[in-house]
Amino acid sequence: MTTQTRHPVHPDFARTMTSAQLREHFLIEDLFRRGEARLVYSHHDRMIVGGVAPVGATVEISHVPQTGTESLLDRREVGIACVQGAGEVRAAGQAHAMADGDMLYVGMGAGPLSFSGEGARFYLVSAPAHRACPTRHIRIEDAAQVALGSTESSNERVIYQFIHPAVVETCQLVMGMTRLGKGSVWNTMPAHLHDRRSEVYFYRDLAEGHRVFHFMGEPQETRHLVVANHQAVIAPSWSIHAGAGTASYSFIWAMAGDNIDYKDVEMVEIGEMK
Numbered sequence: 001m002t003t004q005t006r007h008p009v010h011p012d013f014a015r016t017m018t019s020a021q022l023r024e025h026f027l028i029e030d031l032f033r034r035g036e037a038r039l040v041y042s043h044h045d046r047m048i049v050g051g052v053a054p055v056g057a058t059v060e061i062s063h064v065p066q067t068g069t070e071s072l073l074d075r076r077e078v079g080i081a082c083v084q085g086a087g088e089v090r091a092a093g094q095a096h097a098m099a100d101g102d103m104l105y106v107g108m109g110a111g112p113l114s115f116s117g118e119g120a121r122f123y124l125v126s127a128p129a130h131r132a133c134p135t136r137h138i139r140i141e142d143a144a145q146v147a148l149g150s151t152e153s154s155n156e157r158v159i160y161q162f163i164h165p166a167v168v169e170t171c172q173l174v175m176g177m178t179r180l181g182k183g184s185v186w187n188t189m190p191a192h193l194h195d196r197r198s199e200v201y202f203y204r205d206l207a208e209g210h211r212v213f214h215f216m217g218e219p220q221e222t223r224h225l226v227v228a229n230h231q232a233v234i235a236p237s238w239s240i241h242a243g244a245g246t247a248s249y250s251f252i253w254a255m256a257g258d259n260i261d262y263k264d265v266e267m268v269e270i271g272e273m274k
């Protein structure tokens with residue numbers, strides 16, 4: 001297992017960055033290695049972002065030195081999404097058979113996590129927690145749905161809220177998946193900010209050779225990252241987070257911070273952005 005630390009970035013610094021620097025701080029390119037768990041510990045709301053590709057072996061996540069606890073979930077909760085193939089996640093002595101698209105919420109104190117499944121890929125996001133909430137396996141049909149956008153504005157999409165107060169109790173994690181309608185390319189356009197939460201996007205279902213142009217930055221200082229399939233982007237509280245794909249895609253979003261109010265956002269007018 002490897003864990004990389006990413007320090008918080010001030011918007012004044014982000015403005016001065018080259019593409020390579022923006023990628024180094026905000027883009028997580030290399031989440032999946034055969035038989036490994038790869039984690040990034042971001043100091044933006046202390047979110048841990050990870051990828052697990054178990055292949056033939058069982059991959060365990062327990063002690064993560066950066067957390068200063070014996071086991072990752074001692075003072076944390078986690079959302080785990082199966083993003084390729086099918087496999088099993090074990091937590092607190094229970095096995096959960098995960099199909100592509102399923103998510104698993106695991107509460108504080110559940111102990112080590114183990115992952116298995118030839119060809120499976122798991123994506124996870126963890127945030128600090130202060131109490132134990134029950135573990136729950138959530139399938140797309142259990143998620144709350146929000147239909148947004150239209151084909152005319154190239155942003156028709158359905159937001160599936162898997163780990164959300166309407167579905168499952170958590171401390172601060174909110175997580176789900178958005179699927180775009182046929183021909184729509186934009187997610188979250190118009191864009192928004194939420195000063196009280198950081199967010200991480202993970203792009204999936206994007207064909208090889210295609211990319212998502214992900215826009216970030218303060219609304220009047222936008223920058224972009226060119227993102228491939230199965231890569232993630234960290235959005236600090238001061239940053240918009242919106243993308244347009246060169247082909248169809250979906251993405252998993254996850255937030256943590258001061259509240260779990262999905263609607264606590266500040267919309268940004270398209271014409272106000274620079």
Ligand SMILES: O=C[C@H](O)[C@@H](O)CC(=O)C(=O)O
Nearest residue numbers: 157159178187188189199253
């Ligand atoms: O704060 C909310 C997050 O940015 C995402 O849920 C947005 C999203 O999935 C979309 O609009 O397509």
Ligand SMILES: [Zn+2]
Nearest residue numbers: 192194199241
């Ligand atoms: Zn957001």
